[in-house]
Amino acid sequence: METKKSWKIAEDGVGERVDKHVAAHTNMSRQSVQTLIKEGNILVNNKQVKNNYVLARDDEISIAIQERTSFSLKPEPMSLDVRYEDEHLLIVNKPRGLVVHPAPGHATGTLLHGLLAYTSLSDVYGEERQGIVHRIDKDTSGLLLIAKHNDVHERLAEQLKHRNIERKYKAIVHGSILHEKGTIDAPIGRDPKNRKRMAVTDHHGKEAVTYFQVLERFQDYTFVECELVTGRTHQIRVHMAYIGHPVAGDPLYGRKKTLPIDGQALHAFSLTFVHPMTDETIAIEAPLPDDMVKELEKLKNTP
16 A cells, blocks of 8 residues: 655745655654655655755655555475575575565565575565565566575675676567667666656666677567666666567566567576685576477567
């Protein structure tokens, strides 16, 4: 459930920072307010602003807050496709359709619930993010890095922050991409017209860079490999749609007439990083899911 409220700035609020003002006029901490601003859930005059935005008279502040749902974090045994494991971490191949961690509408049956039944997990970043070093969307399949204890989680988070973990995806996208490879360098932020979507935007968008290369072309589709330089929400999906080649089956950014795949044809197939505890280079790959393999075969045989 989403709660919305808004108000206009009177004389006593003129000249205040937006984060300080909102914290003073609600029961939220300043840190929570800053997080909501960064996520695009607090707008000024229906636009995203920075935390240090200075308010002017008659500026209108609007807040959209998702009411917190109580999640059950009891272990739930499930079949896990573990591709690598040691005493510090593991890598799992997540199937399409499985939510990574609890969220509104998905209080049980997530990957995290299955992991809790399988092994011990770090909790340094909160109970509902136990072990989760990075995420992929519910309807994207592929490799996820999981931390078993806090020390390794913090070290992996630093690697991710400094872009030292290589993450590669394979996707089937609409249309024929003319270039053999390219770089999409376009900032991504919350779509002001639709809060469930992200969009390429210069207005408070965050740096987002994706490399791509063509693997194979078909009549109406292209099979591509993408590498994340940054890791913004929905990054590959937004970037490919931005250049006119949305991911096939994408319900949010794609086309209505598409391949018969339940969810986007996007698979995180490769993870490469230096193990933070052993200094060993770990390189793991996961094969394409069966439905993507099937659709690729159909495309190859289409005259």
